[in-house]
Amino acid sequence: MSSLVVYGAAYSVYVRIVRLALEEKGADYLLEPVDIFADEGLPAGYLERHPFGKIPALAHDGFRLYETVAITQYIDEVLPGPALMPEDPRARARMRQIIAILDSYGYRPFVWDLFVERVRKPQEGAVSDEAVIAQGCVDARTCLKALADLRGEGDLFLGDRPGLADCHAYPMLRYMQLAPEGSALLEEAGWPLRFLEAMDRRPSVAATRSPLEPQD
Template identity: 65%
Template sequence: MIRPVVYGADYSAYVRIVRLVLEEKGIGYELVPVDIFAADGIPSWYFDHQPFGRMPAFEHDGFRLHETSAITRYVDEAFDGPALQPIEPRPRARMNQIIGMLDAYAYRAMVWDV
């Protein structure tokens, strides 16, 4: 199996989410460190992986994605292992609602203020 590649900093909450999903699925992966806050700025090559210069970015067998929710859903659906999302529409919608709320309203308090 071709190992996925995760691009980003190990301190990033969003990179950690992707790594946690890969671990839960039992998938080996490579982490390519990218520090978007480096003194020299974002490496120019990184924009080929993430056009907005944010973290994380992901690649699997030539398929590239960015945005944590897209990456995690892809990993859950594309790889063997335990299902990480509810199958039924209502519980899945509730899961997406909670993820959206945390991302939109709680991120700053949970990450920057702690």
């Protein structure tokens, strides 16, 4: 039996993207805890797995890999289970474009400017920076519009079954939804709420719930 280890923390957006892909493949894997925010710092030797000190990293039967996009595409190519990437080259290019947009233009406003600034900072006794949130709303709206123009007609990004674009978008949009400003932007756009609801029905989402989400 093959051994799959994901190094990271359950609160991490990028770790959850990898875990969603693994769950959608029906893969068995171990989540080996690496807390980037631990007072004692990264575990000894972790920089050998990820020289930039970020999470996630993957080990598959001795093969080491870091960078989420490389990991999720590798997972899809080597593991049995439903395909998470479209066959058609244009649809596959669209998938990669959506993922690149999420990384380059979505992650910062959705997660840092809205969720961290509005939700996490007050929870940790810090004061939210309203200017950061205001600019985050502008940038998030631009990104949601770009994504709306590229996605298909259904509730998920491309097609009827979850794929890598959906695994990439869900953790970012879910955190954004926890900030009132983020929730309002998602409602204004409409389609992200249908997307989140469709993904919320997936066992993969339940199996990877973040400890930073409300626990009900």
